[in-house]
Amino acid sequence: MATISATAEAGTAIIRRLASGDLEIHGILLRDTMGKKFRYILRGLEGLAEHSVPLPDYPPLDPLRIALNAQQLANVIAMAQMTAVATTLRHIENMLKEIDRRLNDIDQRLDRIDAKVNLVLAATRAGPAARLRAAITLSEGALRAGDMISLRLASNKADHAALEILAQSQHLVRVENKGLPFALQAPVELKDLIESGSDAFTAASAMHLSLGSSDHAVRGLREAVVALEAMRGKIHSALADPELFLRRLGRSKETDEAICGAGATLTRSIQRLTGRAMLIERGIIVRDRSGLEFEQLVSARGIEFDELSPPPDEASGLQ
Amino acid sequence: MTITPLFAEDLAELLAAFPSEALHSLRNILQNRWILTPFPYPRAEAAHRLSPEADLKPHAAELAREILWWGSHELWRQFGYHATWKEAVIGVATTFRVSAAKRADTLPVWYIESAILKEALARWERMSPKERREAMLKAAANLNIMAGAGAGGLGVGAYALAENIAGLAMNLGAKQLLEFAAARVGVAALGVISLALGAGWMAYDVSGPGYRVLSPAAITIAFTRQRLRDEAIAAAFGN
Numbered sequence: 324m325a326t327i328s329a330t331a332e333a334g335t336a337i338i339r340r341l342a343s344g345d346l347e348i349h350g351i352l353l354r355d356t357m358g359k360k361f362r363y364i365l366r367g368l369e370g371l372a373e374h375s376v377p378l379p380d381y382p383p384l385d386p387l388r389i390a391l392n393a394q395q396l397a398n399v400i401a402m403a404q405m406t407a408v409a410t411t412l413r414h415i416e417n418m419l420k421e422i423d424r425r426l427n428d429i430d431q432r433l434d435r436i437d438a439k440v441n442l443v444l445a446a447t448r449a450g451p452a453a454r455l456r457a458a459i460t461l462s463e464g465a466l467r468a469g470d471m472i473s474l475r476l477a478s479n480k481a482d483h484a485a486l487e488i489l490a491q492s493q494h495l496v497r498v499e500n501k502g503l504p505f506a507l508q509a510p511v512e513l514k515d516l517i518e519s520g521s522d523a524f525t526a527a528s529a530m531h532l533s534l535g536s537s538d539h540a541v542r543g544l545r546e547a548v549v550a551l552e553a554m555r556g557k558i559h560s561a562l563a564d565p566e567l568f569l570r571r572l573g574r575s576k577e578t579d580e581a582i583c584g585a586g587a588t589l590t591r592s593i594q595r596l597t598g599r600a601m602l603i604e605r606g607i608i609v610r611d612r613s614g615l616e617f618e619q620l621v622s623a624r625g626i627e628f629d630e631l632s633p634p635p636d637e638a639s640g641l642q
Numbered sequence: 643m644t645i646t647p648l649f650a651e652d653l654a655e656l657l658a659a660f661p662s663e664a665l666h667s668l669r670n671i672l673q674n675r676w677i678l679t680p681f682p683y684p685r686a687e688a689a690h691r692l693s694p695e696a697d698l699k700p701h702a703a704e705l706a707r708e709i710l711w712w713g714s715h716e717l718w719r720q721f722g723y724h725a726t727w728k729e730a731v732i733g734v735a736t737t738f739r740v741s742a743a744k745r746a747d748t749l750p751v752w753y754i755e756s757a758i759l760k761e762a763l764a765r766w767e768r769m770s771p772k773e774r775r776e777a778m779l780k781a782a783a784n785l786n787i788m789a790g791a792g793a794g795g796l797g798v799g800a801y802a803l804a805e806n807i808a809g810l811a812m813n814l815g816a817k818q819l820l821e822f823a824a825a826r827v828g829v830a831a832l833g834v835i836s837l838a839l840g841a842g843w844m845a846y847d848v849s850g851p852g853y854r855v856l857s858p859a860a861i862t863i864a865f866t867r868q869r870l871r872d873e874a875i876a877a878a879f880g881n
Contacts, residue, residue, distance in 0.1 A: 568869070
């Protein structure tokens with residue numbers, strides 16, 4: 324009985340801390356926000372059925388019922404879902420804002436680059452930025468209200484934005500300045516565009532997954548990978564082409580490092596998007612009934628409290 | 643390969659990052675010159691004795707020491723002072739009449755090397771096809787390949803190759819010559835081209851025996867450094 328009462332006490336403590344806001348739920352992951360000292364994994368909820376099931380008829384929750392009464396259990400589930408909605412929203416929102424910030428930075432930095440190319444880039448840049456802002460606004464409301472139609476609209480906008488950012492980075496590679504891809508003169512911009520495009524495709528795929536359209540999510544990711552591979556091939560050929568040797572003579576160490584950085588980002592993005600597509604295809608990243616995506620965890624019995632890093636005072640035995 | 647060693651200021655450190663084929667080119671340039679001196683001469687004997695197919699990477703430091711010896715003043719050497727690679731390169735840049743702004747000692751050595759390579763190519767561009775052919779053949783002959791080359795020489799067959807290159811190169815402008823060197827030639831031809839670009843035109847503007855080694859060496863090093871930098875960043879976009 325001592326064990327049960329300890330678990331019940333801990334469960335109540337979680338509910339109290341969720342209510343006070345000092346504990347967040349990331350999908351089915353609970354994390355202490357105060358100094359990130361503890362991480363709790365709430366297990367048993369990942370197998371909830373799509374249709375509504377009376378709690379007493381749901382075997383994975385049996386251990387929880389021993390520890391918590393029905394009201395407490397309902398509170399835990401409801402709060403976990405609500406907090407997770409907000410957390411997913413924040414995640415997507417932060418991702419889109421970061422893309423927006425990067426595009427604005429490029430806008431300012433491109434002042435130093437050839438005016439003609441700058442104008443062309445400015446034209447393509449305006450599109451994705453506007454669409455991203457629209458996607459942010461739409462997804463905010465849609466995720467909070469569970470409005471699937473708005474979320475579908477938001478996902479379409481995010482799709483367009485992702486494709487446009489990708490087209491912009493392709494443009495940077497396709498446009499040549501005296502025989503060299505322009506991207507080699509603006510490697511930092513190329514890196515930012517690739518990162519932004521990769522993030523935008525990830526955000527769009529998360530929305531598609533929330534809408535239950537994993538095929539659509541995978542297709543978008545695969546298309547992005549093909550385009551990124553083509554960009555990588557084109558730059559690689561340009562760099563290996565001896566015809567351009569003289570043009571590259573006198574290039575600074577910083578430029579070389581920035582080009583290497585863009586190459587590493589491109590490779591990492593290809594791996595990341597390919598990996599994400601594979602994880603979705605194999606059902607490792609799945610859709611939750613609440614319309615959220617999370618990484619699937621191994622089923623366990625009831626609530627488990629995994630203390631990953633004890634607070635320093637407890638670890639040292641000091642009070 | 644990471645790009646950091648390719649920006650090294652120290653010659654031994656830089657040559658350690660070079661492939662063996664580039665070191666062979668440098669060795670051929672060094673073998674082209676011999677000096678009679680009563681003072682110690684740090685010749686890379688072990689490297690010079692090796693066959694043209696041998697791996698010269700373990701001998702990079704020896705070759706660097708010999709190159710720097712050519713860049714040091716005879717008198718100062720007796721007091722233990724040896725020139726750095728940057729000092730030697732600035733000396734070469736001066737003989738090539740590279741502008742003072744492009745050979746300032748505050749600049750990185752790779753930048754000054756690039757300026758020398760550009761200047762050498764500009765001079766090549768101004769030479770007539772006949773002068774270019776003569777420079778090539780003279781360079782080939784200087785590389786001890788006319789007849790009975792030693793262990794480090796290129797041999798009669800290679801001289802025939804050099805003759806062919808001379809015939810072709812006389813019609814190539816500077817840019818095409820560089821592209822040709824970057825794309826299609828091996829160790830033997832790269833040595834000939836470097837010598838023709840560096841020592842060949844020096845026949846018209848002799849500044850001292852040291853520069854007959856240092857000029858082609860600087861051009862070979864500038865060319866190889868740039869080629870390796872290109873390969874390193876191309877690798878970042880490889881599979």
